[in-house]
Amino acid sequence: MHAINEPKLPEGSEAKKHRVVIVGGGFGGLYAAQRLGKDSVEVTLVDRRNFHLFQPLLYQVATGGLSPADIASPLRSVLARQKNTRVLQGEVVDFDVEHRKVVLRDGELEYDTLIVAAGAASHYFGRADWEAAAPSLKSVEDALEIRRRVLHAFEMAERETDPVARRAWLTFVVVGAGPTGVELAGALGELARHTLKHEFRSFDPSDARVLLLEGANRVLPPYHPENSVAAVDSLRKLGVEVRTGVQVTEIDGAEVTLRVGEVTETLAARTVLWAAGMRASPLGGILAERAGAEMDRTGRVMVQPDLSLPGHPEVYVIGDLAYFAPDGGKPLPGVAPVAMQQGRFVAERILRAGTKKAPTVFHYWDKGSLAVIGRNAAVASVGPLKLRGFLAWMAWMFIHLLYLVEFEDRMVVLTRWAWSYFTWNRGARLITTDAAETKPAFKAA
Amino acid sequence: MHAINEPKLPEGSEAKKHRVVIVGGGFGGLYAAQRLGKDSVEVTLVDRRNFHLFQPLLYQVATGGLSPADIASPLRSVLARQKNTRVLQGEVVDFDVEHRKVVLRDGELEYDTLIVAAGAASHYFGRADWEAAAPSLKSVEDALEIRRRVLHAFEMAERETDPVARRAWLTFVVVGAGPTGVELAGALGELARHTLKHEFRSFDPSDARVLLLEGANRVLPPYHPENSVAAVDSLRKLGVEVRTGVQVTEIDGAEVTLRVGEVTETLAARTVLWAAGMRASPLGGILAERAGAEMDRTGRVMVQPDLSLPGHPEVYVIGDLAYFAPDGGKPLPGVAPVAMQQGRFVAERILRAGTKKAPTVFHYWDKGSLAVIGRNAAVASVGPLKLRGFLAWMAWMFIHLLYLVEFEDRMVVLTRWAWSYFTWNRGARLITTDAAETKPAFKAA
Numbered sequence: 096m097h098a099i100n101e102p103k104l105p106e107g108s109e110a111k112k113h114r115v116v117i118v119g120g121g122f123g124g125l126y127a128a129q130r131l132g133k134d135s136v137e138v139t140l141v142d143r144r145n146f147h148l149f150q151p152l153l154y155q156v157a158t159g160g161l162s163p164a165d166i167a168s169p170l171r172s173v174l175a176r177q178k179n180t181r182v183l184q185g186e187v188v189d190f191d192v193e194h195r196k197v198v199l200r201d202g203e204l205e206y207d208t209l210i211v212a213a214g215a216a217s218h219y220f221g222r223a224d225w226e227a228a229a230p231s232l233k234s235v236e237d238a239l240e241i242r243r244r245v246l247h248a249f250e251m252a253e254r255e256t257d258p259v260a261r262r263a264w265l266t267f268v269v270v271g272a273g274p275t276g277v278e279l280a281g282a283l284g285e286l287a288r289h290t291l292k293h294e295f296r297s298f299d300p301s302d303a304r305v306l307l308l309e310g311a312n313r314v315l316p317p318y319h320p321e322n323s324v325a326a327v328d329s330l331r332k333l334g335v336e337v338r339t340g341v342q343v344t345e346i347d348g349a350e351v352t353l354r355v356g357e358v359t360e361t362l363a364a365r366t367v368l369w370a371a372g373m374r375a376s377p378l379g380g381i382l383a384e385r386a387g388a389e390m391d392r393t394g395r396v397m398v399q400p401d402l403s404l405p406g407h408p409e410v411y412v413i414g415d416l417a418y419f420a421p422d423g424g425k426p427l428p429g430v431a432p433v434a435m436q437q438g439r440f441v442a443e444r445i446l447r448a449g450t451k452k453a454p455t456v457f458h459y460w461d462k463g464s465l466a467v468i469g470r471n472a473a474v475a476s477v478g479p480l481k482l483r484g485f486l487a488w489m490a491w492m493f494i495h496l497l498y499l500v501e502f503e504d505r506m507v508v509l510t511r512w513a514w515s516y517f518t519w520n521r522g523a524r525l526i527t528t529d530a531a532e533t534k535p536a537f538k539a540a
Numbered sequence: 541m542h543a544i545n546e547p548k549l550p551e552g553s554e555a556k557k558h559r560v561v562i563v564g565g566g567f568g569g570l571y572a573a574q575r576l577g578k579d580s581v582e583v584t585l586v587d588r589r590n591f592h593l594f595q596p597l598l599y600q601v602a603t604g605g606l607s608p609a610d611i612a613s614p615l616r617s618v619l620a621r622q623k624n625t626r627v628l629q630g631e632v633v634d635f636d637v638e639h640r641k642v643v644l645r646d647g648e649l650e651y652d653t654l655i656v657a658a659g660a661a662s663h664y665f666g667r668a669d670w671e672a673a674a675p676s677l678k679s680v681e682d683a684l685e686i687r688r689r690v691l692h693a694f695e696m697a698e699r700e701t702d703p704v705a706r707r708a709w710l711t712f713v714v715v716g717a718g719p720t721g722v723e724l725a726g727a728l729g730e731l732a733r734h735t736l737k738h739e740f741r742s743f744d745p746s747d748a749r750v751l752l753l754e755g756a757n758r759v760l761p762p763y764h765p766e767n768s769v770a771a772v773d774s775l776r777k778l779g780v781e782v783r784t785g786v787q788v789t790e791i792d793g794a795e796v797t798l799r800v801g802e803v804t805e806t807l808a809a810r811t812v813l814w815a816a817g818m819r820a821s822p823l824g825g826i827l828a829e830r831a832g833a834e835m836d837r838t839g840r841v842m843v844q845p846d847l848s849l850p851g852h853p854e855v856y857v858i859g860d861l862a863y864f865a866p867d868g869g870k871p872l873p874g875v876a877p878v879a880m881q882q883g884r885f886v887a888e889r890i891l892r893a894g895t896k897k898a899p900t901v902f903h904y905w906d907k908g909s910l911a912v913i914g915r916n917a918a919v920a921s922v923g924p925l926k927l928r929g930f931l932a933w934m935a936w937m938f939i940h941l942l943y944l945v946e947f948e949d950r951m952v953v954l955t956r957w958a959w960s961y962f963t964w965n966r967g968a969r970l971i972t973t974d975a976a977e978t979k980p981a982f983k984a985a
Binding site: 144165185291 | 647968
């Protein structure tokens with residue numbers, strides 16, 4: 096079989112260029128591709144989806160504040176002017192590291208250098224059966240499904256005449272108080288307290304209960320404790336009940352069972368959202384096996400200081416899929432800035448290969464951490480500086496808009512935000528197709 | 541069973557108000573509801589969906605120019621401040637005109653006056669099997685499915701190495717050259733010629749063929765012939781091949797079979813879109829049977845000069861579902877302005893019932909017709925005036941923005957349009973879930 100990216104060289108043309116294949120169009124893969132937009136290499140970016148997703152704002156789609164297209168950019172469009180780069184929509188199923196090939200469901204791609212940036216997916220700690228009862232927030236489809244469930248619950252509450260049953264429709268539980276959980280819970284609180292005001296006749300939407308459950312003893316565990324305290328303050332103002340030190344032991348469509356110390360309790364809740372666990376893409380496991388690399392217990396592939404695999408200097412793993420612990424310390428977190436910086440580092444390394452300028456050890460420049468809780472409320476750590484409230488929120492807005500600029504959607508998002516800031520409205524509150532069934536958009540020809 | 545809208549009157553409170561139930565939140569139903577926002581009546585608007593859809597711009601969603609939320613407004617949000625009005629998401633399955641009840645899948649609604657505005661759906665002239673091969677453009681899900689197919693076809697073309705097979709992926713057929721067909725074909729032409737420029741490496745997107753097929757001997761048959769000629773000019777400039785006097789005799793996923801006079805030909809085309817036939821909602825047939833009313837052959841219910849049913853002055857049918865022929869002439873077309881004016885007329889009639897001011901005969905004020913073909917190109921008839929080109933396009937933009945104003949999305953749509961006007965870009969080009977499977981968003985409790 097011919098490789099899909101095999102160059103069709105006209106006779107007498109120059110020698111074959113160095114071929115780089117990038118798997119995954121998230122922050123790591125896309126930033127690597129952009130930095131590789133030089134004539135000396137030939138780049139193929141392959142992704143299951145035809146768009147790059149600005150994941151930090153996905154919770155806004157899940158709560159009706161933004162449309163999917165507001166936070167997604169077609170990969171082709173972002174890379175259109177980069178003549179050395181080809182985008183393929185396709186599903187990677189295996190790697191042949193010996194013959195330097197990426198195996199797609201319906202073809203293969205040859206590489207001289209491979210960058211694997213396949214990211215992470217939600218993880219239910221061995222309780223895959225919870226997935227249907229408690230969707231998580233990783234893809235556009237997830238976000239639309241969450242939006243559908245949340246809005247549907249309010250519709251059902253309007254119809255329900257039994258107060259106990261209505262209470263269950265109006266109880267929303269978010270499991271996990273990392274940044275995603277905090278942002279989701281805050282947005283749900285806003286939705287109930289402000290956006291939906293005046294819209295129902297059988298109940299007051301601000302009576303809705305939003306619970307945020309966390310197993311650790313504080314919210315935002317990876318952040319500074321000051322941030323945790325500030326976040327809980329802001330969440331409480333939005334009516335969110337925060338409970339820490341709580342283990343979820345069972346979830347079904349109607350109830351959540353909790354254990355607090357020795358005590359077990361159940362909570363009638365129709366809508367449960369999962370923001371607790373992440374696990375690296377299964378592609379990491381396949382690659383590690385083929386290349387003889389090691390993984391940590393969440394499925395991340397252990398990489399060398401230059402982000403390549405031991406014994407395979409031509410294979411790099413970056414972003415959420417990589418386990419990289421600077422100086423043998425704590426591994427870097429699975430956040431966008433790490434992936435972006437790693438993408439750029441690997442690109443530089445490839446472009447300067449063989450020269451003295453090729454960087455050899457990846458260093459992460461930590462610009463700080465940020466989580467948003469609602470309008471005017473966020474928490475931020477920038478070095479020794481801890482921000483909270485309006486100032487942190489402005490910083491959050493500014494940084495997110497800055498990143499979006501590159502992908503053309505800034506004006507629309509800005510307009511929508513300005514509009515909803517002044518009106519509390521969330522325009523994208525549509526109950527559309529059940530998005531649970533996801534078909535691959537790319538089929539074998 | 542208690543009716544869902546049965547008022548729970550506190551003891552000693554005032555007498556029951558006149559109850560109006562409106563079925564359908566399209567242009568007719570929503571405009572009636574808004575005009576009925578008076579204290580003297582109690583209004584219940586029931587719709588299967590939780591949003592009003594600005595259907596004239598649906599083709600923009602199908603071609604990646606706008607997101608669904610840009611052209612949809614939550615019905616609750618539009619009617620939130622109208623205290624006498626309740627919105628219910630529910631599915632109407634029958635009418636009990638004798639006892640004045642609307643039967644939902646899971647309950648019933650009592651009315652003193654009923655307004656049925658259930659609209660129309662696509663119709664395949666007895667070839668329901670064509671529906672899967674040639675989706676039509678009526679709902680948000682339809683539009684997302686068309687968007688998915690069109691973008692998927694370009695992705696497949698990029699992967700395909702056989703030129704004949706690639707040609708089939710790059711051939712797009714629109715069946716039916718009414719306003720929707722003309723707008724769709726024009727937008728597809730723009731997409732291929734401008735938006736996707738530079739984005740593919742195996743072919744030039746402007747080589748894509750867009751065919752617009754029409755059975756009648758000119759496009760836009762209900763419009764003035766001058767408009768038809770202008771529309772064909774504009775379409776040709778966008779590379780659209782227009783063929784009139786053509787009958788489609790077969791459609792499958794790979795080919796379209798045509799008959800032109802006595803000659804039969806086949807056309808290899810992977811993407812076929814249906815814009816040929818409409819039929820009134822099946823609710824019209826149920827209502828006509830229960831109330832002893834007549835229907836025309838497209839399922840529209842024949843109404844009296846005041847839009848009520850013969851023998852049932854308390855039941856009104858409006859919009860696409862109504863067959864109303866002023867002075868026994870041609871029936872009014874199924875367009876938004878007719879539905880809006882009928883909604884307002886019926887509301888006035890109800891509010892002024894028993895007074896001399898109650899209007900008795902509906903008069904349609906025809907403000908003209910408009911169809912848009914692409915950037916800077918549209919055709920319009922306003923009385924004796926025929927506009928074309930840029931001027932008609934500006935008129936189209938202006939009128940559509942004006943209507944959208946009422947539903948809060950104007951600023952976002954305006955920004956997006958301004959952006960795509962200057963860049964030719966279409967930001968909403970996402971291939972997401974296969975939207976073919978639509979589950980009802982409302983289930984029996």
